[in-house]
Amino acid sequence: AQSVTQPDIHITVSEGASLELRCNYSYGATPYLFWYVQSPGQGLQLLLKYFSGDTLVQGIKGFEAEFKRSQSSFNLRKPSVHWSDAAEYFCAVGSRMDSSYKLIFGSGTRLLVRP
């Protein structure tokens, strides 16, 4: 069955430091991959998505992610974290079930930013 694993429940980084959030997926076909961010008490906002082509994709708020088929990974990165990036981050894969698609979400990684 399709699945998404985010191995880190919490990550703490200092403001200005670089960030990498890990995501591994299990999906038989070419995956459609997404990263969402959720600020406290809010809904999820799309950061970026990957369907095909260049394996390094750019998103909003200075985030990028790299698709590595050999590692079944789609890790999210940011070169310099800002305090406002403190939030929960969800990786998701577009999964085909019967004749329709839905998103399978990982369990999320909570990012804490030290001043």
Next chain:
Amino acid sequence: ETGVTQTPRHLVMGMTNKKSLKCEQHLGHNAMYWYKQSAKKPLELMFVYNFKEQTENNSVPSRFSPECPNSSHLFLHLHTLQPEDSALYLCASSQDLFSGRNEQFFGPGTRLTVL
């Protein structure tokens, strides 16, 4: 209004009350979703509608009753809830269910507390 809106944003109800959550999307989408997000648990997909037809019910208790009168509106009717139903209820929409490329757009959620 733009995007996906949800009302109310906060709701406190007793176990014997009946209430409804409302979701409206202004994106011209055809698929709508209800998710439950509890503390320390992954996002749980509850119901999916595509072109007003329910396509998925993930073994949700009957005290939750969805209604989709048209492609722009989605309701979640609540009755005789339990304290463990306290959670953030998120509504989302997407173009349809026919492509894994269709990202989901989320509303801000309704924070439900059952006393």
